[in-house]
Amino acid sequence: MKLLSVLGLACLLWLTGCASTPVGNAPEAPPLLDMRVPGGAGIKAAPSRAQPGLQASTDLLPITTEHAASGVVVPLAPPADLWERIRRGYAMPDLDNQLVHDRERWYSSRPDYILRMTERSRKYMFHIVEELELRGMPTELALLPFVESAFNPQAVSSAKAAGMWQFMPATGRTFELKQNAFRDDRRDVLASTRAALDYLQKLYGMFGDWQLALASYNWGEGSVGRAIAKNQRAGLGTGYTDLTMPMETRFYVPKLQAIKNIVANPQAFNSSLPQIGNHPYFQTVDITRDIDVALAAKLAEVALEDFKALNPSANRPVILAAGTPQILLPWDNASIFQNNLQAYGGGRLASWTVWLAPTTMRPADAAKRVGMSEAQLRSVNNIPARVLIKAGSSLLVPRSTRFEVDVAVHVANNGQLSLASEVAKPKKGKGGKAVRSKTGKGKAGANSARPKTSKPAGTVKRKKKTPG
Numbered sequence: 001m002k003l004l005s006v007l008g009l010a011c012l013l014w015l016t017g018c019a020s021t022p023v024g025n026a027p028e029a030p031p032l033l034d035m036r037v038p039g040g041a042g043i044k045a046a047p048s049r050a051q052p053g054l055q056a057s058t059d060l061l062p063i064t065t066e067h068a069a070s071g072v073v074v075p076l077a078p079p080a081d082l083w084e085r086i087r088r089g090y091a092m093p094d095l096d097n098q099l100v101h102d103r104e105r106w107y108s109s110r111p112d113y114i115l116r117m118t119e120r121s122r123k124y125m126f127h128i129v130e131e132l133e134l135r136g137m138p139t140e141l142a143l144l145p146f147v148e149s150a151f152n153p154q155a156v157s158s159a160k161a162a163g164m165w166q167f168m169p170a171t172g173r174t175f176e177l178k179q180n181a182f183r184d185d186r187r188d189v190l191a192s193t194r195a196a197l198d199y200l201q202k203l204y205g206m207f208g209d210w211q212l213a214l215a216s217y218n219w220g221e222g223s224v225g226r227a228i229a230k231n232q233r234a235g236l237g238t239g240y241t242d243l244t245m246p247m248e249t250r251f252y253v254p255k256l257q258a259i260k261n262i263v264a265n266p267q268a269f270n271s272s273l274p275q276i277g278n279h280p281y282f283q284t285v286d287i288t289r290d291i292d293v294a295l296a297a298k299l300a301e302v303a304l305e306d307f308k309a310l311n312p313s314a315n316r317p318v319i320l321a322a323g324t325p326q327i328l329l330p331w332d333n334a335s336i337f338q339n340n341l342q343a344y345g346g347g348r349l350a351s352w353t354v355w356l357a358p359t360t361m362r363p364a365d366a367a368k369r370v371g372m373s374e375a376q377l378r379s380v381n382n383i384p385a386r387v388l389i390k391a392g393s394s395l396l397v398p399r400s401t402r403f404e405v406d407v408a409v410h411v412a413n414n415g416q417l418s419l420a421s422e423v424a425k426p427k428k429g430k431g432g433k434a435v436r437s438k439t440g441k442g443k444a445g446a447n448s449a450r451p452k453t454s455k456p457a458g459t460v461k462r463k464k465k466t467p468g
Contacts, residue, residue, distance in 0.1 A: 007162055007333075008072060017419060021049055029152050029331045034455070041243060044143035050380070064207055065237050068374045069120065069188055075358060078278055078285060078325075079278055079279070080277065080278055081275065081276065081278060082125055082126055082129065082277065083263060083274040083276060083279045085129060085139070085221070085276075085278050086125075086129060086139045086142055086143070086263065087127070087139075087175075087261050087263065087264055088190065088262070089132070089138065089139025089140070090138065090140050090260065091138035091139070091140075091162075092138045092210045092211075093210070093211070093258045094257065094260075095211065095240070095241075095253055095254060096239065097254070097337065098256045099250065099251060099254035100254040100258055100371055101256070101260070103251070103255050103257075103258035103259075104258040104261060104262065104269060106258075106454065107258055107259065107262060107269070107271075108262065108269035108270055108271055111271055111272070113251060113446055114262070114271055114273075115148075115272070116150070117146050117150045117151055118151075118168055118273050118274050118276075120150065120151040120152065121145070121151040121276075122154075122188055122274065122281065123147070123189075123281050123309060123310060124145075124151065124164065124193075124277065124281070124283075125244055125276055125277070126276070126281055126440060127189065127190070127193065127280070127281070127282070128142045128145075128193055129176050131194070132195055132197065134202065135197060135203065137197065138210065139198070140256070140260045141197075141200060142264075143256060143259050143260060143263060144165075144196075144214075144256060145164045145165060146167055146215075146259050147252065147255045147256050147259065148164065148166040149163065149164050149165070149166055151164060151201055152164065153187050153189060153312035154164075154187060154190075154308075154310065154312050162186040162187055162190055163184075163186040163187040163188075163312070164187070164189070164193075165186075165192045165193065167192065167196075168184040168336075169174065169186075170466060172185070172186045172195070172197070175195035175198055175199055175395065176191075176195065177191055177195050178323075178413065180323075180394075180413065180414060180415050180416055181322055181355075181381075181393075181396075181415040181416050181417045182315070182320055182323060182324075182394075182396075182412060182415055183312075183313045183314060183316075183317075183320075183323060184313050184315055184328075187311075187312040187313045187315070188312065188313035188329060189282075189310065189312070190328070191313070191350065194239050199217065200214075200320075201211055203217060203221055205217045205298060206221060207221075209239070209240070211239070211240035211441075212228075212239070214240075214252060214253050214256065215240055215243070215245065215249050215252060215253065216247045217251045218248065218250075219245060219246065219249040219252075222305075224243070224245075224247075227243040227244060227245060228243065230290075231243060271392070279331075280331055281330065281331065282310055282328045282329060282330055282331060283328070283329065283331050283334045284326045284328060285326065285327050285328075285329050285334050285338065286326055287321050287324075287325060287326065287327055288321055288325075289320060289321055289349050289350070289405040289406055290319065290320050290321050290322075290349060290350035290352075290353075291318070291319055291350055292317060292318050292319075292347040292349065292350055292352065293308070293311075293314055293316075293318065293319060293352060294306065294315050294317070294329060295346075295349060295409075296319060296337070299336075299337050299340040299341050299344065300329050300330075300333045300334075300336060300337035300340070301333060301336050301337075301340070302329065302330060302333050303463070306330070310328040310329065310330070311327050311328055316350070316352070316380070316396055317352060317380065318350050318352040318396065319394075320354075320406070320407045320412040321406060321412075322395050322406065322407055322408060322409040322412035322413070323407075323409070323413050324412075325413030329380060347404055348399070348401070348404070351395050351398065351399050352397065352398065352399050352407070353396075353397060353399040353403060353407060354382075354394050354395065354396060354397070354407045354411050354412075355361075355369075355394075355396075355397040356392060356393070356395075356411075357389050357390070357391055357392060357393045357395060357397050358393045359391050360387070360388055360389065360390050360420065361382050361388065361389055362388060363377055363378055363387070363389060364394065366389050370395070370397040370398070371397075371398065371406045372397060372398065377395070377397075380393050380396050381384060381396055382416060382417075383417070383419070386421065386422045387419040387421060387422055388419065388421070388422050389417075389418075389419060390419065390420055392418065392419040393416065393417050393418050393419075393461070394411060394415030394416060395417070408409075410451050428448065430444070
């Protein structure tokens with residue numbers, strides 16, 4: 001019996017030794033994607049592993065019931081403050097030069113301006129940070145709208161760049177931001193943020209450098225590429241600070257760096273930031289019928305100004321469900337809107353519809369056709385003076401109480417207001433003959449300008465940007 005026990009113990013020891021011997025051809029642990037690089041393009045080193053033949057058992061201790069119940073392991077918790085979350089995600093190389101210090105002084109000497117900008121950002125910042133983290137992008141890019149628009153989604157520059165991220169019309173179309181008579185997605189919170197991050201990721205992929213990517217966002221990738229090629233031919237450096245560029249672009253990254261520094265340490269710049277909770281501000285709500293903007297805000301129990309701040313792409317008094325099937329509402333008001341909409345007994349939801357001009361006509365004639373005053377037609381559709389409405393144009397007009405059909409998809413998505421210059425009729429002199437122009441080159445009006453291309457509906461010029 002004693003012999004059997006000895007043999008059993010020997011077998012057990014032999015099997016234990018086999019189990020602890022590492023397999024020489026075991027596969028290596030896969031590398032980890034670096035989430036600070038767009039698209040996970042960067043690679044982090046795989047975690048280290050024990051060398052063959054080394055025992056790890058001396059480093060590992062069994063977990064006892066007492067250890068498990070002691071509560072010594074502290075769970076990781078996200079920061080309660082969104083500003084701290086942004087700070088933790090800083091990943092771009094810092095720029096430190098006189099231009100940065102100049103912008104630091106400029107911003108820090110205007111605490112009211114900083115407070116207005118940061119208060120305005122409250123509605124949008126959480127969404128932007130979420131999108132950046134999902135893409136593995138540096139979180140200081142969430143501060144870029146401070147530079148672009150002071151976080152005003154209705155901002156329009158003198159060059160006709162629009163929205164929080166300041167997209168030019170052509171660039172907006174490249175990144176699928178629809179612009180028509182009834183909405184401008186360059187102003188849309190969700191669509192413009194998606195497009196801006198797509199564009200920034202593309203630029204970083206082209207240049208492999210965030211400062212050059214930002215310069216390209218401001219100046220254009222073609223301009224930056226040519227400046228780099230010029231420096232390469234001259235044997236000069238090709239970094240952001242090495243390139244010859246317009247003054248606006250030269251200050252662009254220093255502005256962002258200055259704001260980044262202020263957010264990192266507001267006290268050092270005698271600045272204060274409003275508390276922004278690390279939680280969503282808004283949520284999306286589906287709409288299935290055309291609805292007046294004022295009525296939607298009323299049903300959501302939201303101030304009209306706040307409703308427009310969350311839905312800035314709706315540049316008309318009505319939201320066409322076929323083109324804009326979702327609206328944004330403050331988190332707690334989404335359910336209020338749905339309940340009030342379901343219980344609404346006030347009849348129709350939309351008091352406006354779309355009328356297609358059958359021929360080219362004057363605004364006064366179009367107004368008579370649809371039962372509006374000329375002033376009201378011009379105001380609602382942003383029609384300037386001394387123009388003709390071209391055939392096929394989409395005009396917003398009052399909706400009959402008996403008209404229940406909502407605007408069709410193809411009209412809501414593609415409606416355009418096309419205008420032509422109103423050509424002055426030639427004056428007639430004695431005997432009914434046309435009066436010649438002072439230049440002697442034909443009749444009066446013969447030298448009138450050709451029909452001008454109309455501005456996009458809803459576009460207005462904004463005052464020139466402040467230096468900050």
